[in-house]
Amino acid sequence: MYDLAAFSAWIEFAVRWLHVITAIAWIGSSFYFIALDLGLHRDRNLASGAGGEEWQVHGGGFYHVQKYLVAPAQMPDDLVWFKWESYSTWLSGFALLVLVYYLGAEFYLVDPAVADLAVWQAVAISLGSLGFGWIAYDRICKSRFGNDSTRLMLLLYVILVGMAYFYTSVFSGRAALLHLGAFTATIMSANVFFIIMPNQRIVVADLKAGRVPDAKYGRIAKQRSTHNNYLTLPVIFLMLSNHYPLAFASEANWIIASLVFLMGVTIRHYFNAMHARQGSKHWTWLATTLIFIAIIWLSTAPMFRAAEPQEAQGAALRFAQAEGFDQVHDIVLGRCSMCHAAEPAWDGLLWPPKGVRLETEHQIAMAARQIYLQAGLTHAMPPANLSYMRAEERAQIVAWYRAATAN
Known part of the structure; x- marks a missing residue:
């Protein structure tokens, strides 16, 4: 009994470690390419025919990076595809969800005071919600409504707020915020698997066959990649939230989660604007700070009093x-x-x-x-x-x- 329990604990630790490693790889490559694309010099006539370039220095070496608007005259044989970082992050995250929240549902997933669910019901809701999230998101993006990026982002935010309220109405606070992060991460990884990678394969196949690729494939992939860029930071917050009860166990936890998505937008907007050489949008830090202060207040609002308890310093x-x-x-x-x-x-x-x-x-x-x-x-x-x-x-x-x- 002891050996089995200890072995299970180490398996969970290993999967969690793998999840963190792959997430770092995915987020790192995503942030790098967003920054690279925004920072390219596109006002230069390059002999190679590329549409933009940038010189970079790292690790004692210099790198000359060029981006082709469509593709070079001849496709290289050793083309590198960035996909396994995303797939591995989702697969390891789902494995961790099973190990911690499905197999440990009595501890972490079901809270009878919130909703008196059987374990199988809670697991079914979890799985169903993840699938629903991708299907609903994908159909909205592909509809005429999705042609307006601003309108689309506003609707997606409303959906995320609705899901935050839903999760806190059926699961424990810890599981609710974790599931909102998994809900969002599933959309992000599915964007890579079902949209971005297939569209890139179509473009590569057309180029190899001597056809001119339809520009819509690149436009669609770019839209989904932008969504992923703005959703990354909130997902990280939600994944870390299970260690901080003031976030997940507050009566206002669904409002806190909703505000976190706004912070993700303000923070990423600052860096995106900076990488695009549009100047420093300092107002984004003020907005982020105000939102975070609101989150801190909401976490203790139900028990707020004029004089907050001071940190215990005595013995x-x-x-x-x-x-x-x-x-x-x-x-x-x-x-x-x-x-x-x-x-x-x-x-x-x-x-x-x-x-x-x-x-x-x-x-x-x-x-x-x-x-x-x-x-x-x-x-x-x-x-x-x-x-x-x-x-x-x-x-x-x-x-x-x-x-x-x-x-």
Whole structure:
């Protein structure tokens, strides 16, 4: 039993590592080519017939990069295709989704307080929503409505907001934001697999056959690539959000997720404009900062008070002697310590999550801030509220922490 559980944990770690590596490769190449395309000098008559060029220096060497509007007179035999970065990122991400959220649905996917779903129902909703996202997006892009890029982007944003609300209505907060990221990443990877790569193959085949390629294939691929460019940063935020309960466990988590997409637009607009030599759009940083401040406020709005609790600076004794500690001690022992123990009593756990032990008064006092954030200010813990922590118990945790940090 121990070997199987330990092996499963290492498999999850390996898949997560692979996912991060491939995502870095995909995002890196995507950002590079966007910056390259925007920064090309297109006002030069090049002997090669290329439509733009740029000189770059990196790693002690100089690179002369040229872009052909259609293709060179003769196609090279060693043409490099950028595709496996995208495919590997999605496949490893989906594998991680299965390992963590499908096989661990009781912990991470289903929250009876949100929607009392059977595991198979939650998994079916997850899979169905990912498929729905791509089909709906693709059909809208291919419709006449998609001919206007600005109008299309506005509608896509409305859809993302709707999906954020939907996910937070059926899954745990942690799973909701993760799924919104997977929903978006599925669209991005499908853009590469179903649109960008096939269109490029058509163009290459036409050139090799001596035909003039239809310009629409390049235009469509460019549109999808632009969408991917603006969606990348929000996806990264959503994938990281499961480590930060103030993002996923807030009552306003779907609004927070919606605002993150706006930050992705403002940040990418700054860099895109800079690479295109259109000057520094400093207003984008102000907009991003204001949006982020709004996110911070929303994460604590339900429990906002005029004087926010200050960071605990005293020793654990201060929390142990604070009013309400005896009640909180009993709450933590009853709701948390079955997992956060040297030998967890919960099936499948071999060690306390993140090494946090909550068995003694000293341990509980030392973990005051984590308890406050994870189980008081937000509902991140217990996961899916498996130990049925009541609202009044969470309120007692909040009152205890604030009493200890009031002075």
